[in-house]
Amino acid sequence: MTPTLTLQCLTKTYGAQRALSDVSLTVAPGERVALLGHNGAGKSTMMKIILGLVPFDSGELQVTGAAPGAPEARRHVAYLPENAAFHPALTGLEQIRYYLSLRGESPSLAMELLNRVGLGHAATRRIGTYSKGMRQRVGLAQTLIGKPRLLVLDEPTSGLDPVSRRDFYELLDGLAADGASILLSSHALTEVEARTDRILILSGGHLVAEGRLADLRRRASLPISFHVTPRQGSLPEVHLALPEAAVSGDSLTLTCLQDQKLGLLARISQLGSKVADIDIQPPSLEDIYSHFSKRDGQ
Amino acid sequence: MNRITATSRTEFRIALRNRWVAISIAMMALFSLVLSAAGSSATGTIGADRLSVVVASLTSLAVYLVPLVALLMSFDAIAGEVERGTLPLLLTYPVSRIEVLLGKLFAHLAILALALATGYGIAAAAALSVDPEAIAGLPALWRLMWSSVLLGATFLGVGYAISALARRSSGAAGLAIGIWLGLIVLYDLGLLAAIVADNGGVFTTRFFPLALLANPADAFRLFNLAASQATSAAAGVSGAATSVPIWASLTSILVWPVAALAFATAAFRKVIP
Numbered sequence: 001m002t003p004t005l006t007l008q009c010l011t012k013t014y015g016a017q018r019a020l021s022d023v024s025l026t027v028a029p030g031e032r033v034a035l036l037g038h039n040g041a042g043k044s045t046m047m048k049i050i051l052g053l054v055p056f057d058s059g060e061l062q063v064t065g066a067a068p069g070a071p072e073a074r075r076h077v078a079y080l081p082e083n084a085a086f087h088p089a090l091t092g093l094e095q096i097r098y099y100l101s102l103r104g105e106s107p108s109l110a111m112e113l114l115n116r117v118g119l120g121h122a123a124t125r126r127i128g129t130y131s132k133g134m135r136q137r138v139g140l141a142q143t144l145i146g147k148p149r150l151l152v153l154d155e156p157t158s159g160l161d162p163v164s165r166r167d168f169y170e171l172l173d174g175l176a177a178d179g180a181s182i183l184l185s186s187h188a189l190t191e192v193e194a195r196t197d198r199i200l201i202l203s204g205g206h207l208v209a210e211g212r213l214a215d216l217r218r219r220a221s222l223p224i225s226f227h228v229t230p231r232q233g234s235l236p237e238v239h240l241a242l243p244e245a246a247v248s249g250d251s252l253t254l255t256c257l258q259d260q261k262l263g264l265l266a267r268i269s270q271l272g273s274k275v276a277d278i279d280i281q282p283p284s285l286e287d288i289y290s291h292f293s294k295r296d297g298q
Numbered sequence: 299m300n301r302i303t304a305t306s307r308t309e310f311r312i313a314l315r316n317r318w319v320a321i322s323i324a325m326m327a328l329f330s331l332v333l334s335a336a337g338s339s340a341t342g343t344i345g346a347d348r349l350s351v352v353v354a355s356l357t358s359l360a361v362y363l364v365p366l367v368a369l370l371m372s373f374d375a376i377a378g379e380v381e382r383g384t385l386p387l388l389l390t391y392p393v394s395r396i397e398v399l400l401g402k403l404f405a406h407l408a409i410l411a412l413a414l415a416t417g418y419g420i421a422a423a424a425a426l427s428v429d430p431e432a433i434a435g436l437p438a439l440w441r442l443m444w445s446s447v448l449l450g451a452t453f454l455g456v457g458y459a460i461s462a463l464a465r466r467s468s469g470a471a472g473l474a475i476g477i478w479l480g481l482i483v484l485y486d487l488g489l490l491a492a493i494v495a496d497n498g499g500v501f502t503t504r505f506f507p508l509a510l511l512a513n514p515a516d517a518f519r520l521f522n523l524a525a526s527q528a529t530s531a532a533a534g535v536s537g538a539a540t541s542v543p544i545w546a547s548l549t550s551i552l553v554w555p556v557a558a559l560a561f562a563t564a565a566f567r568k569v570i571p
């Protein structure tokens with residue numbers, strides 16, 4: 001299958017400021033890719049380059065088989081900008097009708113689109129009276145126009161309430177199942193974890209990590225922490241058997257690396273009934289993220 | 299084509315909501331009424347029908363008002379989209395920049411034509427109601443109408459170019475006022491001063507007519523006054539109207555809108571959203 005999006009050694013500078021350095025990646029049809037990174041990492045810049053809004057210095061870039069910003073590419077790519085803005089004097093319905101006409105679709109589909117993002121009730125109100133989340137939904141509605149092969153979504157869930165976020169990801173799942181590729185940026189790590197196929201981490205313009213979350217977790221090989229709660233009165237005995245553990249209150253805490261996990265587990269289970277409970281905490285997504293995204297370690 | 303009409307419809311709706319349609323119509327109507335009232339005393343003395351006289355004074359009015367209204371409608375067209383942050387999304391749609399500009403142009407031209415038709419219509423009705431002979435002035439009024447629309451198109455194009463170059467509404471507004479003052483007011487004053495200093499030399503005979511044709515507002519005035527029977531009723535630079543052939547001023551008012559739009563498109567292409 002030919003990839004929907006290919007970047008090769010993409011570099012972009014703003015004056016002396018390097019916004020992107022040698023970024024390469026491919027996105028296959030139906031794939032949902034999350035772009036993570038600190039503020040100013042270059043996420044929005046990368047998206048604007050993919051859309052052909054901002055020129056780049058060097059590298060190669062193909063969007064749905066065409067050059068970025070070419071009419072052919074624009075027909076197949078939908079975009080949600082970072083801070084979706086619309087003319088305040090237009091109603092949501094008028095705005096979506098306009099966008100439909102620009103894509104050569106029938107304006108009569110506008111109401112259906114607004115209903116899909118839960119904005120049907122406010123469709124005939126001016127956008128100037130909308131809340132931030134409602135404006136964001138207008139932005140989402142316009143990305144659903146036509147059958148885009150690539151959706152580029154810059155922080156799509158910012159401003160959405162928790163229920164709307166879930167609905168939004170369900171919408172994305174449907175699109176991806178139909179073969180659309182999705183590239184979205186986010187600062188909300190937990191939702192990205194459950195809802196995307198692949199994660200990219202940008203740091204200071206460099207692509208520092210790329211892969212499935214499980215792969216990244218293995219590659220980071222961050223310590224796993226164990227909380228062992230001994231049965232009443234057997235704390236000293238358990239501590240004797242696990243001398244490396246730190247005592248905190250009436251429980252013990254110890255950490256180990258991924259490949260030592262089973263060994264440690266076996267040692268603890270040998271203690272039998274002296275142990276009342278064990279809690280195993282894998283490294284959190286935040287830990288993995290900050291491991292790769294360390295700004296100084298470039 | 300569909301994309302252009304969709305853009306026009308949206309722009310027209312926005313102008314309607316922003317009261318631009320109402321403001322420009324009211325402004326033209328008001329000025330025409332004032333002119334008609336003022337002109338009603340000076341009839342019969344020049345030997346022209348009353349409508350031709352009114353057209354001559356409407357021409358002098360349009361030279362100031364049409365560029366002003368056109369610049370006011372257009373200075374925000376691109377800078378406003380940049381500032382609101384609506385431009386990046388628009389430019390990811392399969393619509394070219396010239397289509398966006400044409401869409402805006404047609405909407406703004408329609409508003410301008412509406413305002414002009416109202417204003418000129420009021421003046422014509424007033425003249426016709428008191429002077430049956432005024433029918434003779436209708437061709438001149440029609441000529442004034444379409445040439446005013448062309449003048450409007452020129453300054454709309456200039457406004458879009460300013461808007462694209464400035465990229466900020468405030469900067470574009472300042473530039474628009476500067477252009478209006480420069481082209482409409484100071485340009486003629488400068489030419490007059492040069493003529494006085496030149497005292498009938500090469501400048502007056504060779505360069506002065508060219509200088510008039512190079513300015514869209516002056517070409518518009520020349521065209522309407524040269525074609526009108528009431529040339530003598532107008533004052534100022536218009537004395538030169540007789541020395542410039544009508545095809546020359548016609549060419550100028552036809553070429554300017556195209557040139558202005560080409561300039562605006564070139565400036566808009568340079569905008570990185």
Ligand SMILES: Nc1ncnc2c1ncn2[C@@H]1O[C@H](COP(=O)(O)OP(=O)(O)OP(=O)(O)O)[C@@H](O)[C@H]1O
Binds near residue numbers: 014018019038044045
């Ligand atoms: N128009 C511009 N002119 C100059 N520098 C810019 C411009 N746009 C972005 N930059 C710089 O490029 C770098 C990347 O910015 P970008 O907006 O891509 O970050 P981001 O990853 O989207 O951050 P955030 O999470 O805050 O949205 C930043 O250092 C920023 O200052």
Ligand SMILES: [Mg+2]
Binds near residue numbers: 043044045082
């Ligand atoms: Mg950003």
